[in-house]
Amino acid sequence: MKNGWEAIIGMEIHAQLATETKIFCACAASFGDEPNANTCPVCLGLPGALPVLNQRVVDLGAKAALALGLNINEQSIFSRKNYFYPDLPKGYQISQYDKPFSSNGELTILTAERDETGRAAEFKPMTIRIERMHLEEDAGKNVHEGLPEVDKFSYVDLNRAGTPLGEIVTAPDFRSSWQAYDYVNHVRRVLQWVGASDADMEKGNLRCEANVSVRRIGEEKFRNKIELKNLNSVRFMQKAIDYEIERQIEAHETGETVNQETRLWDEKNNRTRVMRSKEDAHDYRYFPEPDLQPLRISSEFIERVKAEMPELPDRMRDRFVEDFDLSFADASQLVSDRDLASFYEATAKASNSPRVSANFILSELLREFNNANQTAKDSPVSAENLAELIKTLDAGKINNNQAKEVLVEMFKSGKSADEIVKEKNFEQISDAAQIEKLVDEIIKDNQNQVAAYKNGNEKLLGFFVGQVMKASQGKANPKVVNILLKNKL
Numbered sequence: 063m064k065n066g067w068e069a070i071i072g073m074e075i076h077a078q079l080a081t082e083t084k085i086f087c088a089c090a091a092s093f094g095d096e097p098n099a100n101t102c103p104v105c106l107g108l109p110g111a112l113p114v115l116n117q118r119v120v121d122l123g124a125k126a127a128l129a130l131g132l133n134i135n136e137q138s139i140f141s142r143k144n145y146f147y148p149d150l151p152k153g154y155q156i157s158q159y160d161k162p163f164s165s166n167g168e169l170t171i172l173t174a175e176r177d178e179t180g181r182a183a184e185f186k187p188m189t190i191r192i193e194r195m196h197l198e199e200d201a202g203k204n205v206h207e208g209l210p211e212v213d214k215f216s217y218v219d220l221n222r223a224g225t226p227l228g229e230i231v232t233a234p235d236f237r238s239s240w241q242a243y244d245y246v247n248h249v250r251r252v253l254q255w256v257g258a259s260d261a262d263m264e265k266g267n268l269r270c271e272a273n274v275s276v277r278r279i280g281e282e283k284f285r286n287k288i289e290l291k292n293l294n295s296v297r298f299m300q301k302a303i304d305y306e307i308e309r310q311i312e313a314h315e316t317g318e319t320v321n322q323e324t325r326l327w328d329e330k331n332n333r334t335r336v337m338r339s340k341e342d343a344h345d346y347r348y349f350p351e352p353d354l355q356p357l358r359i360s361s362e363f364i365e366r367v368k369a370e371m372p373e374l375p376d377r378m379r380d381r382f383v384e385d386f387d388l389s390f391a392d393a394s395q396l397v398s399d400r401d402l403a404s405f406y407e408a409t410a411k412a413s414n415s416p417r418v419s420a421n422f423i424l425s426e427l428l429r430e431f432n433n434a435n436q437t438a439k440d441s442p443v444s445a446e447n448l449a450e451l452i453k454t455l456d457a458g459k460i461n462n463n464q465a466k467e468v469l470v471e472m473f474k475s476g477k478s479a480d481e482i483v484k485e486k487n488f489e490q491i492s493d494a495a496q497i498e499k500l501v502d503e504i505i506k507d508n509q510n511q512v513a514a515y516k517n518g519n520e521k522l523l524g525f526f527v528g529q530v531m532k533a534s535q536g537k538a539n540p541k542v543v544n545i546l547l548k549n550k551l
Contacts, residue, residue: 065315069307070275070284071236075249077228077259078200078267079122085199085226086113086156093265097205097219105199105224107152112353119226120357123163123197124367126228126258129374130249132167132195137358140197140351148218149202157229159348162196163357170376172394173244190245191233197357200225203266222266228258234273234284239303246270246296255375255400263294270296272303275320276310285314286322291337293327302327306334378403386416395424405438405445412449415456422452426466430473443472451479458539464488488537494546497530497538501546504529515551523547 084091087104103111127134139161142154170189174182202220230249236242250268253259261268275287288306293299306325313320325334373381375397382393397403406423410416427448431437451472455465460483471482482488504526505512515522523544530543 066279067276067311068279069237070234071242072234072273073232073242073245074271075230076269077253077261079119079226079228080259081116081118081226083116084224085116085119087224091225095221100221122258123228125256126253127164127195129252129256130167130192131169132164132192134164134359134364137356138163139356140354141348142351144347149204155199156351157198158196162194165194167192171245171248173241175240190235193231193233195228195230198227198229200227239300242272242303243296243300256371270299272299274303274306276307286320289324291324298327302334386410388420392420392424401437401439408445409448412446413452415452418452426469442476447478454479460488461540494542497542498546500530500533501550505550
């Protein structure tokens, strides 16, 4: 780190759990509805309205906790976290404090430092201590619209008030912004993988905050930290952390005091700015929520949730490397999305050609997905149809370039590989006797090139292959062509 300083970074992630209704009432937890349409006396904080815990929140919270390596506590207690903002109608948030839903976890991620272009060096494993994931309700949202000094106005939208959150808090284990970047992306993928959260930062159902301080290398005591809040993209978070590290180092070196405060990322000016002074836990005056009983979790419940959990992406990646002889990089890319991983595995098994399946999916099919703004979940080419194409290629009926062309047409039309191969008259010629006639003709017509090849210009083999392929209208099997040419030349 710069000039003998090191960064100390802890992360907080607020993940909205993927329930249909809110945590303590039956209002819809949907995104994008008319402001204040999904509200009731409970989430509006009206006098006399009582909260009732949503069982689905507990189910999804347990999945998230187990996927992140956390221990689910036998008993947790909801508490009132008191603070006063316009978007918090009760004047307090129902959260958890000293007895959270889950705690004391470890999560191993892959992380790498990047250069100025964002290109990663070698990825290495890093183990993160996760201190807790507690359950809580979200606040509402302050909305500011219109143009300044013309028609600007603000209002409070309480549709989000009461939506269920899992707040994931790490120990201050990160030493760079890129480590934090890789951690957040890992958590997003895992939460989506097990179905605990949509984790869509654009919709606000996953938000991250970074607690950042710096100290001299070798120091043990922590200095004042700042909290970076309302970070709506992982890349902005990474930039904000880097800026804040530089700002704090410069402040300490010039004798300026670094105050404990909350800061926002100013995207336009590429800098952080002060939002408010940072509260400590005692400022919130936590006390147990009197309207909710302690949440007790049985070992039978935990075993049931474990049985319902899918294979996690890191385990699947390692299995793909071991069982299908894939590279670590290819396997990692395939498990970047659960639907893509399932699509690949089905294709590999049906085609009995796992490496060719990986190549076609990662190069050809992903390009078509990107161009059409689609994913493996809504692919017009099924895993079974892609497997049939790969088997046709492996059988030598078409060559690699033809197979790529067939896949593009399959994606556009939805037709099978066999149909397109017949329509395009792509049936590959693998009969050696038939190809030999073409080879003999090409050699006879190009004696100067034959002499040059025999005198050591072996690059001319590509010329002969091209001539044979041209004469066969691209239908000759390239492997057979190469073997025959080498023998005859």
